[in-house]
Amino acid sequence: MHTAPSYWEQQTWLRPADVAIVGAGLLGLWTAYELKRQRPHWRIVLLERAPYAQGASARNAGFACFGSPSEMLYDSRLNGEDAMLQVVEQRYAGIGKLRRVLGDDAIGFDHSGGYECYPDAPAEWDEKIAGLNKLLQPIMGTPQAFVPAHAQLPAMGMHGFGAMVANRLEAGIDSGAMVAALSKLVQQLGVQVLYGAEVLAKEPAADHWQLRTPNWQLRASQVLLATNAWLHHMAPTLGVVPARGQVLVSKPLPGLALQGTFHFDEGYYYWRHLPGQRLLLGGARNADVAGEQTLEMTTSAPIQQALEAFLIRHFPQYFTPQNIVVQIEYRWAGLMAMHPQKTPVLTQIAPGLWAAMCCNGMGVALAPRFAETVASAILTN
Numbered sequence: 001m002h003t004a005p006s007y008w009e010q011q012t013w014l015r016p017a018d019v020a021i022v023g024a025g026l027l028g029l030w031t032a033y034e035l036k037r038q039r040p041h042w043r044i045v046l047l048e049r050a051p052y053a054q055g056a057s058a059r060n061a062g063f064a065c066f067g068s069p070s071e072m073l074y075d076s077r078l079n080g081e082d083a084m085l086q087v088v089e090q091r092y093a094g095i096g097k098l099r100r101v102l103g104d105d106a107i108g109f110d111h112s113g114g115y116e117c118y119p120d121a122p123a124e125w126d127e128k129i130a131g132l133n134k135l136l137q138p139i140m141g142t143p144q145a146f147v148p149a150h151a152q153l154p155a156m157g158m159h160g161f162g163a164m165v166a167n168r169l170e171a172g173i174d175s176g177a178m179v180a181a182l183s184k185l186v187q188q189l190g191v192q193v194l195y196g197a198e199v200l201a202k203e204p205a206a207d208h209w210q211l212r213t214p215n216w217q218l219r220a221s222q223v224l225l226a227t228n229a230w231l232h233h234m235a236p237t238l239g240v241v242p243a244r245g246q247v248l249v250s251k252p253l254p255g256l257a258l259q260g261t262f263h264f265d266e267g268y269y270y271w272r273h274l275p276g277q278r279l280l281l282g283g284a285r286n287a288d289v290a291g292e293q294t295l296e297m298t299t300s301a302p303i304q305q306a307l308e309a310f311l312i313r314h315f316p317q318y319f320t321p322q323n324i325v326v327q328i329e330y331r332w333a334g335l336m337a338m339h340p341q342k343t344p345v346l347t348q349i350a351p352g353l354w355a356a357m358c359c360n361g362m363g364v365a366l367a368p369r370f371a372e373t374v375a376s377a378i379l380t381n
């Protein structure tokens with residue numbers, strides 16, 4: 001049923017905006033923050049289809065990470081060393097900004113370090129780690145960003161790994177608390193956030209854009225599409241492919257000893273401790289790559305079974321084929337956006353119409369700094 005907006009509604013929440021941002025996930029929120037900070041008198045409106053950000057930002061694993069060794073080596077081969085370092089620098093600075101602007105308590109910053117595990121030490125690993133450390137020193141300010149940590153494996157109670165590298169600079173965060181704190185901050189700054197506002201269409205007019213939702217329209221001088229996986233159909237020319245990510249969280253596991261955030265298999269598996277001796281595990285997308293290229297935010301049997309098999313193999317003291325189902329308390333899916341370029345994407349689709357995405361599952365660290373680039377493009381348009 002169509003509910004026409006009242007005169008009062010149109011004079012209050014639906015007044016024309018200088019910038020309308022579609023999508024109130026991390027990138028939309030950080031961009032609104034930057035725009036409002038730099039143009040306090042501009043009217044910035046965020047339109048979010050769900051009751052709160054409901055794509056990736058509060059459905060992720062909460063790793064404040066800037067890259068594992070295997071990821072950096074892969075990105076170096078794909079985009080070159082300079083491009084890889086540029087992204088690492090943005091992520092490292094992004095984590096610093098996240099902490100500075102919101103505060104460690106508000107985001108549940110848990111500085112327990114990050115780790116990458118391997119079946120065995122990869123060939124020429126020591127030389128490769130030494131090479132990365134040298135490259136990273138100017139960014140991190142330490143000669144040893146990565147250190148060997150194989151000796152800690154038994155004490156952490158993890159089985160089936162032969163080697164591990166540690167990075168003390170990484171951390172875990174509370175994703176829900178982080179999004180809530182950032183949403184509160186932008187609203188305090190004067191950004192209008194409209195939840196339950198699904199943008200169905202964007203129509204160009206002479207000097208503005210008209211955004212259409214089921215019940216009302218909003219006029220905006222400029223529009224930013226920050227809808228991540230949904231750019232797949234909102235901005236098809238961008239070539240964004242949706243990638244579902246699935247996560248599970250165990251019941252409390254008495255005696256759980258590991259602390260930190262962990263990666264394995266080039267980041268296809270990731271796990272961490274949560275408060276209350278719980279274990280979070282996500283990933284396994286490589287078990288069904290084609291099936292996970294979807295906008296359905298539901299879990300699937302092949303991925304959940306691959307995650308369960310991982311737990312049984314690497315944490316047999318807690319998980320067996322007989323008890324695995326009762327040992328898992330939460331299961332969910334979120335949506336990432338993948339782009340072949342594997343670096344953040346900003347594009348002007350038409351005059352006054354922008355699209356941006358942080359890319360490939362690393363928005364916690366990338367969005368705070370990348371939002372500055374996005375805001376600056378909009379401000380200088």
Ligand SMILES: Cc1cc2nc3c(=O)[nH]c(=O)nc-3n(C[C@H](O)[C@H](O)[C@H](O)COP(=O)(O)OP(=O)(O)OC[C@H]3O[C@@H](n4cnc5c(N)ncnc54)[C@H](O)[C@@H]3O)c2cc1C
Pocket residue numbers: 022023024025026027028029047048049050052053054055056057058059060061062063064065197198199200226227228229230244245246247282333334335336357358359360361362363364365366367
């Ligand atoms: C399972 C999983 C684990 C992850 N783990 C990590 C991690 O540990 N560390 C890390 O750095 N990154 C991680 N990521 C990636 C990170 O969460 C994302 O890069 C980041 O949250 C992207 O933010 P965003 O604002 O671009 O997108 P989103 O958070 O997806 O926000 C887009 C928003 O647009 C809204 N929307 C869509 N269509 C419309 C419409 N038509 N009208 C209005 N609103 C609309 C959606 O509801 C959504 O809230 C993970 C992602 C997933 C899915």
